Amino acid sequence: xxxxxxxxxxxxxxxxxxxxEDRMVSGVCFDSRQVKENDLFIPLIGEKVNGHRFGQQVAxxxxxxxxxxxxxxxxxxxxxVLKVKxxxxxxxxxxxNYRDLCGFKIVGITGSNGKTSTKDLVAGVLSAxxxxxxxxxxxxAEIGINYTICNFDENIDVGVVEIGMERMHEIEQLCEIxxxxxxxxxxxxxxHLENLGSQENIAKAKCELIDSLSKDSxxxxxxxxxxxMKEIKNHDLxxxxxxxxxxxxxxxxxxxxxxxxxxxxxxxxxxxxxxTPLLGxxxxxxxxxxxxxxxxxxxxxxxxxxxxxxxxxxKWRTQLEILGPxxxxxxxxxxxxxxxxAALETFQDLTxxxxxxxxxxxxxxxxxxxxxxxxxxxxxxxxxxxxxxxIGEMSKEIQKGASEAGVNARWVASGEELVDILKxxxxxxxxxxxxxSRGMHLDQVLDELKGA
Numbered sequence: 001x002x003x004x005x006x007x008x009x010x011x012x013x014x015x016x017x018x019x020x021e022d023r024m025v026s027g028v029c030f031d032s033r034q035v036k037e038n039d040l041f042i043p044l045i046g047e048k049v050n051g052h053r054f055g056q057q058v059a060x061x062x063x064x065x066x067x068x069x070x071x072x073x074x075x076x077x078x079x080x081v082l083k084v085k086x087x088x089x090x091x092x093x094x095x096x097n098y099r100d101l102c103g104f105k106i107v108g109i110t111g112s113n114g115k116t117s118t119k120d121l122v123a124g125v126l127s128a129x130x131x132x133x134x135x136x137x138x139x140x141a142e143i144g145i146n147y148t149i150c151n152f153d154e155n156i157d158v159g160v161v162e163i164g165m166e167r168m169h170e171i172e173q174l175c176e177i178x179x180x181x182x183x184x185x186x187x188x189x190x191x192h193l194e195n196l197g198s199q200e201n202i203a204k205a206k207c208e209l210i211d212s213l214s215k216d217s218x219x220x221x222x223x224x225x226x227x228x229m230k231e232i233k234n235h236d237l238x239x240x241x242x243x244x245x246x247x248x249x250x251x252x253x254x255x256x257x258x259x260x261x262x263x264x265x266x267x268x269x270x271x272x273x274x275x276t277p278l279l280g281x282x283x284x285x286x287x288x289x290x291x292x293x294x295x296x297x298x299x300x301x302x303x304x305x306x307x308x309x310x311x312x313x314x315k316w317r318t319q320l321e322i323l324g325p326x327x328x329x330x331x332x333x334x335x336x337x338x339x340x341x342a343a344l345e346t347f348q349d350l351t352x353x354x355x356x357x358x359x360x361x362x363x364x365x366x367x368x369x370x371x372x373x374x375x376x377x378x379x380x381x382x383x384x385x386x387x388x389x390x391i392g393e394m395s396k397e398i399q400k401g402a403s404e405a406g407v408n409a410r411w412v413a414s415g416e417e418l419v420d421i422l423k424x425x426x427x428x429x430x431x432x433x434x435x436x437s438r439g440m441h442l443d444q445v446l447d448e449l450k451g452a
Contacts, residue, residue, distance in 0.1 A: 001040070001098060001150050002026055005065045005080040008040060011097040012067075012082065012090055020080050023064040028150040030091070030143060037062035040150075042091050044143070045069075051087075055079075067091070088143075095146040095177050102154045107293055108178045110163040110171055110209050111186025111222075112202065113339045114286045115140065116314050117278065118186055121290035123160045124276075124311030128303040130157035137314060138333075140164030145174055158297070167195050168205050175212030182218040182296065183209045184289050188227035189338040193366035203231035210235040218242065220292050222285065223250040240296070244268075244288035252288045257281055259349045261320055261327075271301055276308040279318045279329070280346035282339075316443060318346055323449060325429045327352070332434050332442040335362045337372050341379065343435045348383050352431035355384050358418065358445075360436020361392030370397050377401025377409065391418055392440055415441060419448045 003025050009016035026038040032054035035041055041058040043051025043066065055066060055076035065080040067087045075081055084090040099106070109118050116138050123134040133156050135148045140162040152159045161178050165171045188203045196202050206228070213219055215238050221228050223243030244252040256267045263277040266284040268291065276287055287308065294304045313319065316333040329350065331343045340362065347357070357380065365372050377398035380388055388409040390399040395411065402409035412418045425432060426449060436442045 108180030112189030
């Protein structure tokens with residue numbers, strides 16, 4: 001966002017003190033630790049911290065403008081102050097209005113698994129022809145989406161936005177801000193069973209994206225997902241609806257797939273010989289969604305092939321890291337039964353004399369969490385695994401299921417113990433899969449191993 005303070009005041013419908021210098025704002029920030037010169041700072045009130053406490057600090061750091069709850073005291077000096085009733089509401093309105101003012105298209109992506117990778121793939125492919133920006137990391141809840149849109153350059157051609165959810169009607173509310181021109185649903189999994197109770201309800205929540213689309217929009221979805229296939233029939237679809245998958249009724253059909261340590265190569269009925277530096281067959285499906293977006297936005301075949309080589313993956317998602325003779329398949333951002341099985345499939349296709357799997361707890365699985373962990377453990381027996389290490393209270397069930405299925409499985413009590421067990425493997429030619437929900441902090445275990 002490159003706007004003057006007076007323009008931001010107009011977008012928010014608030015008064016601007018024209019006796020104050022009409023500075024240019026060149027970015028939006030809600031974290032005082034990250035504020036840069038000429039930023040607009042938006043202080044938010046959380047459970048533990050009130051961002052207004054840092055008003056003078058960000059003014060001294062060179063921020064141009066600050067939103068300010070009208071009932072807050074200690075108004076900072078030396079900065080343009082725009083008083084609003086509620087900074088969180090104003091942040092949302094700023095994102096909505098900025099999205100209206102700018103002419104770029106938005107691709108909105110949701111789904112239980114693969115949102116971030118699909119975002120990376122779409123942005124990479126489209127960058128072969130267009131000016132593209134995407135959600136940073138996984139800023140996919142309301143504050144993150146507001147931040148993402150407000151920091152899109154108004155001169156880009158396409159913005160790619162990841163849309164997450166924890167509850168029913170959340171995607172509906174987020175899409176009031178995003179208003180995607182192209183909407184993608186990657187799949188319906190078991191993440192968020194704790195809040196939504198069933199995969200049918202998860203499908204309903206994901207398909208709120210469809211209701212945000214206009215008739216002239218494009219809807220792209222995983223046609224192999226039975227929950228999606230059933231739920232979309234309950235919605236008023238746009239004129240253009242496209243599906244992808246392995247089933248022959250899909251518009252984009254996977255016809256071949258190969259993988260090595262450098263990435264994947266695959267072909268579809270629409271385009272052959274596609275290569276991209278990601279790992280896993282599940283990434284081929286995410287890439288097919290990106291292929292359909294690229295076709296809709298007018299990229300030719302060579303631009304699409306080149307675009308797939310430009311993909312910049314977000315860290316901690318099935319990335320192969322080299323630690324001496326040892327290789328680690330790093331997939332530690334989140335975990336649920338579907339993504340864990342996808343990681344196992346990827347792991348299976350990579351060759352090594354010795355294979356070790358590390359599984360941490362899977363979160364938000366609801367009342368069936370113990371059974372789902374146990375079932376995952378049983379399924380490990382179908383894959384090459386010399387040693388399975390499980391960490392976390394629920395992962396005791398993974399260890400139990402795996403042991404009963406004949407897998408050499410151990411439960412470990414702490415990250416420190418896990419590091420001690422894994423250190424000797426760093427001197428061996430072996431392959432380690434690390435998979436767990438973010439809260440299990442397996443990234444810290446990996447950092448310890450890197451420093452060993």
